[in-house]
Amino acid sequence: MANGRDLISKKTRTEFREFLVGSTLREIENEFSSAGLVPDRGFDPQLGSQRREFVEQYYHNVDFTNPSDVDKVLRVYEAILGECESNLANPSAYGDPVVLKREYDRLIGCVRRDGYDFVDGKLRPKGDTVAMRHLAATAQQLDAEYLAAQVDRLSEAVEQHPDLAIGQAKELVETCCKTILSELGEPGVDRLELVPLVKRTMAHLHLMPDDVSDAAKGAKTIKAILGNLAMISQGMAELRNLYGTGHGKHASHRQLPVRHARLAVGAATTLASFLFETYADRQCSANSHGPDGA
Template sequence: MSSLSFTERRDLEQYFGMSSGYVLTFSDRTFSEFIGEAVEMDIHSERFEIGGTSKANKLRAFWKLESDPVVGKLLLELVKYASTSTEHQTPENKSLGERCRQIASRLLAGSTALKPLKNHAKALDANHLADQIQRMENAVDCDPSLAIGTAKELIETCCKTILAEREAPVEGQPDIPALMKMAMKELKLVPNEIPDSAKGANTIKRLLNNLGTVCQGLAELRNLYGTGHGKHGKASTLKPRHAKLAVGAAATLATFLFETHIQTKS
């Protein structure tokens, strides 16, 4: 089941012209061919007829039954297709199309990795953290540089939030590796806190060292390709797959730090 909200479904239905039972200008045959090529599924199978047999109802059933990545992939292809039609060239429709593309990007952004992080942002009443998560979701496919830059900022926000929650002083404006060290020390995640006699001590220490490596890598990637620094006009950019790697790594690391914070906070 996808995580489409009521408002998202409303925008998508409006953009795809589904109120009449149709989807864009597709016939039954071209609709089947398009979806078959996009996600290798038969949209006319019985499982998608739970709400009716019109193309619009079958698409609604698809949204209900399929996962975020599958729905996101199809939506992105539908938005691309719709954006080429003459009727979708008005400023209003272009704006609606951009919202629909962002919805598709959200579903494709690795919601499995980001969902626990969203829950932590909500529990901590951390609005800035929630905004960063939303920004990464929206940008990962259309603006990889922004997604990469935000992934690095996410770790900074995570560390600062944990340190503030634990009333640990932060002096000056430490960079992200320094913040990470401070947070790990506060959470007793530094390698020298692990006794040599502990089972798997060497493996645990290596994994903890790698947390810092992930953090440093995100900072370096952001400096090279992310937003926040001016670059020359011919600078190359990374692809969405690189942004997904950065977002996934940042989300996994931040989730681990938040869960450690919650479980060990006295």
């Protein structure tokens, strides 16, 4: 199994652990058990603190590259942040609201850096992070180490190096298509440029507009969506030529705005996720019918 990217960073886990040092062991147990988590009592992190070690025993049973496991930890963090907000709204319930506000801001900063927003009591992945989490899970399922590494680099680059992220987004779609076509036994995929590569992948997955029956409900709309989906690759290739880091640039070259990089990366990850999910669905359908098509 490939090692995917941790969906909650070590720094964030440590900050929340340190915050919980101010709680009782029973309170820590209640927070984690309410989220469906159990501690690994056989794990000894040797931190010299019962509370720190107890939190680490819970962490030790979590696969931080697995979205399902991570969602449980996020539920714990939601409860902690929600209680902080409640205490800040009622200062008399907490010893020093200034200290609490500082700790709360630090925790919020950590989850934001990991790609989550705390809204209405819930930690929600930012838009592009949702698709990236799906891709991270896909990389694990396919044992695709190179794909996992690309997701990691793309996640890190989009905010700090938007021009670099454009090129990496294009490469991500290329990897997706080549992986699918290779699994299907299609020869010569390494020689294809991005646009024909995506079109060939969509054709193999029966995702071309002509694959939709005119008699199907909403056929016209579905055909339009599929046509626009194919155009994402054209746009990615053009942006890569204009802003990507793979070509020499004039000294007066202006960097692509971060918001546009997010849009491009979001489109690329959405396309890759959709293609992978369609491929998996086709494989499940084929396997359920057996080799004789029964």
